[in-house]
Amino acid sequence: MRQPFKRELGSLDALFAFAQTFAADHKLDERTTYAMNLALEEIFTNMVKYGGGDDAVSVGLDVRDGDLVIEFEHSGAVPFDASRWTTGAADRALEDREPGGMGLHLVRRLMDEFVYAYRGGAAHITLTKHLGGA
Amino acid sequence: MFEVAKGPQGEFVFKGRLDASQVERAREALGELKGSGVVDFKGLDYISSAGMGVLLGVQKKLSGSGHSLTLVNLNSHIREIFRIAGFDRVFKIE
Numbered sequence: 001m002r003q004p005f006k007r008e009l010g011s012l013d014a015l016f017a018f019a020q021t022f023a024a025d026h027k028l029d030e031r032t033t034y035a036m037n038l039a040l041e042e043i044f045t046n047m048v049k050y051g052g053g054d055d056a057v058s059v060g061l062d063v064r065d066g067d068l069v070i071e072f073e074h075s076g077a078v079p080f081d082a083s084r085w086t087t088g089a090a091d092r093a094l095e096d097r098e099p100g101g102m103g104l105h106l107v108r109r110l111m112d113e114f115v116y117a118y119r120g121g122a123a124h125i126t127l128t129k130h131l132g133g134a
Numbered sequence: 135m136f137e138v139a140k141g142p143q144g145e146f147v148f149k150g151r152l153d154a155s156q157v158e159r160a161r162e163a164l165g166e167l168k169g170s171g172v173v174d175f176k177g178l179d180y181i182s183s184a185g186m187g188v189l190l191g192v193q194k195k196l197s198g199s200g201h202s203l204t205l206v207n208l209n210s211h212i213r214e215i216f217r218i219a220g221f222d223r224v225f226k227i228e
Contacts, residue, residue: 034211045184102186
């Protein structure tokens with residue numbers, strides 16, 4: 001299933017409702033559903049805050065060959081390969097921590113694959129999580 | 135929907151979903167803390183990095199005066215992402 005979402009934080013409720021329908025249809029367990037919701041929010045809010053480009057982001061959810069696949073397409077976005085962005089945020093002491101960066105760290109740890117591509121004037125992010133495993 | 139209330143011991147009780155669109159409510163509530171405090175997550179179903187950033191900001195502010203936040207009753211999913219984020223080394227979690 002695929003749906004466009006207006007590029008604003010106020011779209012999060014609709015995004016979570018979209019994900020909840022998908023999770024119920026595919027009988028995803030709670031742990032996988034939490035990881036999916038978190039990945040959706042973190043990537044979408046990054047696109048809201050830093051993406052530029054069109055007013056909407058297209059979000060797709062699917063199960064293919066035993067994998068949960070989350071796809072984002074954002075036309076006119078500022079090219080930024082989030083999959084290569086690294087942070088040592090989780091290892092830092094309290095006094096050295098700054099806001100930001102934690103979201104992408106969590107997405108990378110909760111998903112099994114994180115692929116970024118920029119083609120046709122649009123940013124494409126594809127996240128994959130193997131189902132049925134830890 | 136996210137709600138924050140005060141419990142009988144003065145603890146902050148979080149309920150619902152703390153996502154990026156709700157962080158100001160959490161920031162405003164915790165902003166009144168002048169000393170150590172407790173946040174009860176018993177009714178909290180979900181938190182993202184935006185909400186975690188609010189907690190981190192409060193913890194940094196309190197640590198300057200020797201105080202801290204204690205987080206209690208985290209569900210297993212929130213506990214897992216806090217561990218991944220290294221928050222178990224930054225907060226006292228019970």
